[in-house]
Amino acid sequence: MATRGTVLIDSDRCKGxxxxxxxxxxxxxxxxxxxxxxxYHPVMLDESENHCTGCAVCAVICPDVVFTVFRMPVKRxxxxxxxxxxx
Amino acid sequence: xxIATLSTEKPPIEAMEVVYKRPESLAEVQTHYCPGCxxxxxxxxxxxxxxxxxxxxxxxxxxxxxxxxxxxQYFNVDGCEAAHGRAPAMxxxxxxVMPDRIIFTYQGDGDLASIGGNEIMHAAxxxxxxxxxxxxxxNYGMTGGQMAPTTLPGMVTTSSPYGRDVKTQGYPVHITEMxxxxxxxxxxxxxxxxxxxxxxxTKKAIRxxxxxxxxxxxxxxxxxxSSCPTNWRMDPFESLEFIRDHMVPVFPxxxxxxxxxxxRRK
Numbered sequence: 343m344a345t346r347g348t349v350l351i352d353s354d355r356c357k358g359x360x361x362x363x364x365x366x367x368x369x370x371x372x373x374x375x376x377x378x379x380x381x382y383h384p385v386m387l388d389e390s391e392n393h394c395t396g397c398a399v400c401a402v403i404c405p406d407v408v409f410t411v412f413r414m415p416v417k418r419x420x421x422x423x424x425x426x427x428x429x
Numbered sequence: 430x431x432i433a434t435l436s437t438e439k440p441p442i443e444a445m446e447v448v449y450k451r452p453e454s455l456a457e458v459q460t461h462y463c464p465g466c467x468x469x470x471x472x473x474x475x476x477x478x479x480x481x482x483x484x485x486x487x488x489x490x491x492x493x494x495x496x497x498x499x500x501x502q503y504f505n506v507d508g509c510e511a512a513h514g515r516a517p518a519m520x521x522x523x524x525x526v527m528p529d530r531i532i533f534t535y536q537g538d539g540d541l542a543s544i545g546g547n548e549i550m551h552a553a554x555x556x557x558x559x560x561x562x563x564x565x566x567x568n569y570g571m572t573g574g575q576m577a578p579t580t581l582p583g584m585v586t587t588s589s590p591y592g593r594d595v596k597t598q599g600y601p602v603h604i605t606e607m608x609x610x611x612x613x614x615x616x617x618x619x620x621x622x623x624x625x626x627x628x629x630x631t632k633k634a635i636r637x638x639x640x641x642x643x644x645x646x647x648x649x650x651x652x653x654x655s656s657c658p659t660n661w662r663m664d665p666f667e668s669l670e671f672i673r674d675h676m677v678p679v680f681p682x683x684x685x686x687x688x689x690x691x692x693r694r695k
Contacts, residue, residue: 347445357463359465359658360665364666365624365625380459398448399625402628403470405460407451407469412445412446412448414444415446
């Protein structure tokens with residue numbers, strides 16, 4: 343599947359609870375080997391097998407607001423992209 | 430913040446639109462909650478609703494005693510701390526002195542259902558125009574997981590090591606059902622945190638509870654079944670499954686009371 347979205351991860355906020363890893367439908371999140379400032383293994387994006395679609399399910403379940411989610415603007419037939427409308 | 434993506438085929442992040450970001454009503458501080466505690470999710474939902482309704486500058490939060498005792502530090506709104514269980518009483522005072530403000534209380538089950546049972550009942554009976562966020566995690570989380578009024582029958586806690594025996598310790602308290610029959614209550618709903626879909630429903634419920642207050646219809650309460658991985662001795666995802674499998678059958682989800690004026694809006 344083509345790349346459609348991505349997440350920005352604020353690693354220092356992450357407490358390593360892994361809720362996002364369990365709910366991610368694409369399975370692109372995993373825990374990193376290293377530690378963050380709090381001493382937890384923070385979550386990281388691993389797109390080696392699959393790609394993030396920017397569905398924001400991880401952001402909905404994250405208790406610590408670690409994620410900022412981005413998605414490519416959807417282009418529909420006969421209608422300009424949402425971003426173009428806003429501009 | 431670090432961009433955690435290394436893929437070269439990915440379009441630049443500037444070309445994408447932001448679909449989710451931190452709500453402005455949530456302060457830029459880290460919370461003290463345990464990893465996987467759903468308090469953080471509920472804080473975020475409340476902040477998102479305050480943002481969406483555009484009432485941040487006139488909202489006052491009342492924090493409880495319990496795990497959420499520092500809630501006033503985590504919201505970018507005015508806040509104050511009430512004595513144990515007395516948040517509805519303090520919210521009553523705030524709302525009556527400043528009726529143009531939006532007042533919400535954020536309480537746990539040890540605070541609202543136990544010592545504050547009297548306060549919430551009478552705030553509801555008086556029909557106070559406030560919003561109550563009631564987080565039910567079936568134990569006293571802050572003090573080490575003792576049995577609460579909402580503890581499930583047979584559930585092991587530090588003060589009921591053989592499980593809650595209903596013959597001597599009684600049955601769980603169903604606050605939302607009790608409040609729903611009161612005429613002063615405009616909105617009463619029980620929601621859960623056990624899945625993404627339920628979290629989205631919870632946000633809608635919180636929004637309705639705030640709208641009830643904005644329209645002046647009466648008290649709005651949202652009870653939220655929440656997890657306590659540390660005191661339940663489970664990992665965070667397992668504790669969400671415990672909510673789904675064990676708490677939801679005892680505390681049925683759904684809207685118990687919706688004021689007619691809230692129903693019309695679809």
